[in-house]
Amino acid sequence: MFGVMLSALVALMHWYIWKRLVKDTFRPGRARRVLTVVTILMALLVFATLTLPRQIGVDASQWFAWPGYIWFGLIVYLFLILLVLEVPRLALRGWVRRKPLEATATTPTPPAPSADRPAESAATADVNASGDPVPAPSGPSSTDPAPVVESSPSSPPVSSRRLFLARGAAVVAGAASVSLVGVGMANALGPPDLLRVPVRLPKLDPAFNGFRIAVVSDIHLGPISGRAHTERIVRMINETSPDMVAIVGDLADGTVDELGRAAEPLRDLSSREGTFFVTGNHEYFEEPFVWLRELDRLGLHSLRNENTVIRRGGAAFDLAGVNDISGRMVDDGPDFDKALAGRDSSRPTVLLAHQPVQVSEAADRDVALQLSGHTHGGQLWPFHYIVGMQQGAVAGLSTVDNTQLYVTRGAGFWGPPIRIGAPPDITVISLQA
Structure with a gap:
């Protein structure tokens, strides 16, 4: 039962890390495919490290025990730190989604009529330098409300912001995890x-x-x-x-x-x-x-x-x-x-x-x-x-x-x-x- 639970936990951690560090930070293409394969191989390495030493012996397992156990410790902290970062990530994601909806393209409102400048009638046309009338432009009047321009959540600006946030979280989690594991190894291997x-x-x-x-x-x-x-x-x-x-x-x-x-x-x-x-x-x-x-x-x-x-x-x-x-x-x-x-x-x-x-x-x-x-x-x-x-x-x-x-x-x-x-x-x- 312990082995089954541990295997399920290892699989879950690798899936989550792949989702946050690979799928969310790389657009579809060769880099994502390569890193997906690497994640699968590292998951298999952890399974081998946890199970094979008793089957093939201590001496034969030494060559993969070091990288396997170090990666195991690293994914534990990547998993925990990324979970902690979910709260600010979701908050920032909501901000990114709302920001385009708040953007509007507006035209300045013309000044109100005054005694020095009476309002022109709708029929009055502007004149050019030679005094000839200039036809009024077709389409919406300058006094009409400007249309609201909305960006859908899938628009390029939002997508770029999400990619930036995902990569920022990946850098923070990676740096923190590597630092913790480095200190932890010094503690474990020292006197x-x-x-x-x-x-x-x-x-x-x-x-x-x-x-x-x-x-x-x-x-x-x-x-x-x-x-x-x-x-x-x-x-x-x-x-x-x-x-x-x-x-x-x-x-x-x-x-x-x-x-x-x-x-x-x-x-x-x-x-x-x-x-x-x-x-x-x-x-x-x-x-x-x-x-x-x-x-x-x-x-x-x-x-x-x-x-x-x-x-x-x-x-x-x-x-x-x-x-x-x-x-x-x-x-x-x-x-x-x-x-x-x-x-x-x-x-x-x-x-x-x-x-x-x-x-x-x-x-x-x-x-x-x-x-x-x-x-x-x-x-x-x-x-x-x-x-x-x-x-x-x-x-x-x-x-x-x-x-x-x-x-x-x-x-x-x-x-x-x-x-x-x-x-x-x-x-x-x-x-x-």
């Missing part, structure tokens, strides 16, 4: 922001004051993001000297054979308590159990509906992890009762769960803190509004009942290498009693 967020937990022993959890999510290794992306993330995390690392899902968009080498730097993550991992929805698109074995080989501890105890001296808190909701497709879905079984109610529980929406079940079970990702912070503004409606939280720290929820924007991206209004991040949570 993630490093955020430090203090979180106070009830029941936490003061021995854990300042305990640092490096939280990273949505790395999304794939046709565009590879080994260098992972190496930078590992280097940034290690520089914070964390006590623990939590990877909350969506590591890769491909198989271990294709992306295993890109994930290898994760073995270099350094922390006192180790690195813990829970599955995201993308783990279940490609060989979830093969990936889990590979991560175990790299030294990551997968929490699959289970928990462990983190100790510091005589103090402790419980760390739990649940599988992603998408795991239900392969009978590996979340099980909160199993994940939280055996914990000590006198100490707080920190839960790793990929999707923020899972916090409702965590709150029902008195979890102190849930760490999540999945949302990318919306990735492309203004889609964070839609994400917020679906997930409840988009980014940052919030509270649901007595459970605190922290959502990282993720260190990577899905689809277009573009982030607008949602820069990537790695977050260091500092626990406080």
Whole structure:
């Protein structure tokens, strides 16, 4: 269903962009035909980019993933900006349509008779220089009302004005879209922001004051993001000297054979308590159990509906992890009762769960803190509004009942290498009693 809806949306956006940027801005002829064909080819490129990588593999899809995803991001903003411009466009179009109707060809009204110049009778004719009478011109009298000259909406002046307005809107939309996409690519492909967020937990022993959890999510290794992306993330995390690392899902968009080498730097993550991992929805698109074995080989501890105890001296808190909701497709879905079984109610529980929406079940079970990702912070503004409606939280720290929820924007991206209004991040949570 998601694929069908996305395909319909992509087709609609391309039709609308063709209508506004091609049909409305070019008169019938060779240029319009060529640009129509180009628009169709670009639409097919987007469909191929969204569907073929899983069919032909990551390596084979790299050559069209870059242009396909960049064009996808560009048409999104062309579509949105052109929609915004519809209001002034319709207003100006109405003005253009009315303007010819208001134009009239008028003849100046002759001056009224005066004592110095009596009115001439209709029978009096003008005389020329020699004194001979000059016949009165045939046709309407100069005193008759001048006829109103109207231009139909299809007349050349109106058509030219409409073409000018259409081309002006196209230039504005194109310039704004290219600028936004350029900034968004710099955000997405640049280093993630490093955020430090203090979180106070009830029941936490003061021995854990300042305990640092490096939280990273949505790395999304794939046709565009590879080994260098992972190496930078590992280097940034290690520089914070964390006590623990939590990877909350969506590591890769491909198989271990294709992306295993890109994930290898994760073995270099350094922390006192180790690195813990829970599955995201993308783990279940490609060989979830093969990936889990590979991560175990790299030294990551997968929490699959289970928990462990983190100790510091005589103090402790419980760390739990649940599988992603998408795991239900392969009978590996979340099980909160199993994940939280055996914990000590006198100490707080920190839960790793990929999707923020899972916090409702965590709150029902008195979890102190849930760490999540999945949302990318919306990735492309203004889609964070839609994400917020679906997930409840988009980014940052919030509270649901007595459970605190922290959502990282993720260190990577899905689809277009573009982030607008949602820069990537790695977050260091500092626990406080």
